[in-house]
Amino acid sequence: MRLVPPPGKIVRGDIWLADEEGRIDLTKVSEEEMMKVRGEKVSMVFQDPMTYLNPVMKISDQIAEAIVLHQQVSRSEARTRAIELLEKVRIPIPSTVAQYYPHELSGGMRQRALIAMAISCNPNLLIADEPTTALDVTVQAQVLELIKQLKHEMRMALMLITHDLGIVADICDKVCVMYAGRIVEEGNVYDIYREPAHPYTTGLLKSTLSIDEFKETLVTIEGTVPDLTNLPSGCRFRPRCLQVSSRCQEAHPPMIEVKKGHKVSCWLYA
């Protein structure tokens, strides 16, 4: 989204976004073009909906604002469109709810309103950053089901950012595991859960609790996440790793393909 605030900046690398018109490198486009990309091609849903909704604006106006900005339509038409979108995100009595202010909605409804805004311009990619972390579990199930259905209906790609391995297992196809700023393992969801390759992924899965399994002693990953200003040399997981060897200290392990589409960055496989 290129929304990292200064002094943060992209030092290296590129971000390719492909659609029907070809592909562009988002790190190279101007800020003006980027504003068109945001909302139209890529949009985002955040963890805490109240922070991202304007508290003194009606729900319909907030959604309409995004539509007017990106599409050549009148304000009144945009409002009608906003009500349709509220219906699309399964909000009951959308024409009434459209007239509400954010504080009049429950947490789940706010998140639905935010999703309505995010999908208002038919994006190709929806980034959902911990979309249900602030919600109760029965409401979380509703919102996840909605995201799943919308992804299918609107043929969007979904990038789900979460720490909840249960949600990943339920809705994702592909998984990237990050540790201290780097992707340490990626692969198809079944491979990752069945045959995790990186010791961090293995530890994470072992320490996760489930409602259908009793664990007498809970497995822990010893130590804490390293300070990003003072990273260990070589592999960043080295200080906490149970299978550490001398090589791990010397250099960062390369990404190695252990199976088709299943890659891991660990010296155990090099």
Added chain:
Amino acid sequence: MREPEMSNEPLVRVQNLIKHFPVKKSLLTRKTQFIRAVDDVSLEIQKGENVALVGESGCGKTTTARLILRVLEPTSGSVAFAGKNLFSLTDEEMRPIRTQMQLVFQDPYASLNPRKTIRQILSKPFVLHANLPKEEIENKVLHLLEIVGLSPPELFVDRHPHEFSGGQRQRICIARAITLNPPFVIADEPVSALDVSVRAQILNLLKDLQQRLGITYLFITHDLAVVRSVSNRVAVMYVGRVVEVGEVSDLFKSPLHPYTEALLSATPIPDPERSRSRERIILRGDVPSPIDPPPGCRFNTRCPHTMEKCKQLEPQLAAVNGGLVACHLRT
């Protein structure tokens, strides 16, 4: 109350507990409405047990805990602790009992005084409640830190809370709770504010203390996966009422109340095969407001099995298959 037989008397017995908070709904009508935070809750906790109290936010879990500790006075109902009815005691009579019931809070960043050292924080209960010489208090404080896994204790004891990580702070909060060897500890969402990788460490510590010191827990949480591995029995709350109580192994295998069933079904399972092959129950709507709960069964607005009876008659807890459930489907 007559002197109970210690063997079958539960450590904590909550009976028909009700707490209504008044709210002014509107300036014009002047009618006072009530948040029915806890509405007729009964629960028994046996010695040595870990009982989980689960439910979604606003269902009255924490209010129940505060009533049990008598931090709040109830609208009606009773709490008996080791056979004594707490609400009939004077403040003076309450004082020794307070040392026997302790609380661990959710947010370890907010529950330690930032201006005090760990030594000061952990010595305070001894100073207030036990007449001990200074050296003995010193030894006890160091021993406590060792018990909760902060060793060597000399390294930690003169620091301030801000020098510790979240997990370490929660260990200090636990140490503070167990200073006076309380038989009963309420842990209110003790791991919700912690990083995933640290949670298991704190849960192991709580389990370990249950065994080593024989502590009885009321474990308040919204996370059923934690309950499965930590608790012995579980009570499920919905909008101020307990709807089901049972042994963890029974209740997770065959829940009796449709709400418990939905709650379990909504909890993600961290395994793609098991997660995708099971049938999911997605409830409609939101949790109703405790100001104006629906008539009859409070779950009737979201329940997939609502009958006519459910809209009129509030079901009461009744024994079914070794557990307790409040549902017209089962009784």
